[in-house]
Amino acid sequence: MPAKHAPKHIAVAGNIGAGKTTLTSLLAKHYSWQPHFEDVDHNPYLTDFYEDMQRWSFNLQVYFLNHRLQQLLDIRAGKETVVQDRTIYEDAHIFAPNLYDMGLMTKRDFDNYTSLFGTLTQMVNPPDLLIYLKASIPKLVDQIQMRGRDYEENIRLDYLKRLNGFYERWITGYTAGPLLIVDVDQLDFTTREEDFADVVRRIDGLLFGLF
Numbered sequence: 001m002p003a004k005h006a007p008k009h010i011a012v013a014g015n016i017g018a019g020k021t022t023l024t025s026l027l028a029k030h031y032s033w034q035p036h037f038e039d040v041d042h043n044p045y046l047t048d049f050y051e052d053m054q055r056w057s058f059n060l061q062v063y064f065l066n067h068r069l070q071q072l073l074d075i076r077a078g079k080e081t082v083v084q085d086r087t088i089y090e091d092a093h094i095f096a097p098n099l100y101d102m103g104l105m106t107k108r109d110f111d112n113y114t115s116l117f118g119t120l121t122q123m124v125n126p127p128d129l130l131i132y133l134k135a136s137i138p139k140l141v142d143q144i145q146m147r148g149r150d151y152e153e154n155i156r157l158d159y160l161k162r163l164n165g166f167y168e169r170w171i172t173g174y175t176a177g178p179l180l181i182v183d184v185d186q187l188d189f190t191t192r193e194e195d196f197a198d199v200v201r202r203i204d205g206l207l208f209g210l211f
Contacts, residue, residue, distance in 0.1 A: 007128040007207050009075050010083045013090055013171075014133030014184075015163050016155065017144035022190050023133065023182075023199070024085040030200060034080040036071050050155065057099045058109040064091045065117060072124040087127065089176075092117040094166040102162065126176035129206055134171075135184045137161055178206045 010033065012020045021037060028035035040046060045063050049056040068088040075082045096113050099105040105113075135143075140160055171181065180202055182189070189196040 006081070008081050009072075009125075009127040010081070010129045010131065010203075010207075011087045011127035012083065012085055012131045012133065013087050013167075015135060015140055015167055016160065017140040017142075017147075018133035018135045019143065019184050019190065020085045020133060023131070024083050026189065026196060027083045027200075027203075030196075031081070031083075033083045034078075036075070036082050036084045038085045039067065053099065053102075053104045057105040058113065061091055061096050061099070061105075061113055062116070064095075065113070065120065069120050069124070076124070084127070087130070088117075088121065088124070089126075089170070090167075092121075093170040094163055098159075098162050098166050102159075129178045129180060129203065130174065130176070131180045131182060131203070132167070132171050132174075133182050133184050134167075135164075137164065139185050140164075180206055 010027065012024050012027075014020050024035050024037065027033060043060075043063065045056050045060040049060045065088065068086070068091065071084060072088060075084070092114065096105065096110060096117075100107070100110040137157070137160055141157070144155065171179070180199075182199055182202075187195040187198060189199050
C-alpha cells in the first residue's frame with residue numbers, strides 16, 4: 001500500500017555490487033532527498049574481514065549494526081526525507097546468518113549479535129519504502145570488478161552466491177512495508193535515462209499514488 005504520510009525514509013537494499021550507492025545518489029538528486037551512504041572508506045574492519053573472515057566477522061557486524069542504528073536515529077530526529085544505502089535488516093537477515101552458516105562466526109557470537117539486533121531494532125521503524133536491487137552473480141561480479149575496490153578483490157564467488165540466496169529468502173518474506181524490486185540485469189538505471197525514469201515512475205506509484 002502507498003505510504004499514508006509524507007515519506008521520510010527510503011532504503012535501498014541489495015547484494016555487494018548490485019548498484020545501491022549509484023541508485024541512492026540518483027534518487028537523492030532527482031527527489032532532493034538527503035542521501036545516507038554506507039561508509040566503506042572509513043570502516044576499520046573491512047579490509048581485515050576480507051583477508052580473514054572468521055577472525056573479524058563478529059567485529060564487522062557489530063560495527064555495521066552500530067553505524068546503521070545511528071543513521072536510523074538521525075533520520076527519526078531530522079526533518080529531511082532520507083534515502084539510505086543498505087539497511088539494518090540486511091546485517092541481521094543476510095550477512096550475519098550467512099557468516100554463521102559458513103562457519104565464519106561462532107554460535108556464541110551469532111547468538112550475541114542476534115540478541116543485540118533484536119534489542120536495538122525495537123528503537124526504530126521500518127522504511128516507508130524498501131527498494132531491492134535484484135542481480136545475478138555474473139552481474140554482481142562485473143560491477144564489483146568495474147569499481148575496482150582493493151578490499152573486494154578477495155571476495156569469494158561462493159560467498160556472493162550464498163548472500164544472493166539469503167537475500168531472496170528475506171525479500172520473499174518481507175512484509176514490513178511497501179517493497180519495490182528492481183531487476184538490475186534488465187534495467188540499467190546508471191547509463192540509460194529511460195530505465196531510471198521507469199524506476200522513478202514505480203517509486204512515485206508506491207509513495208504518492210502517481211502513475
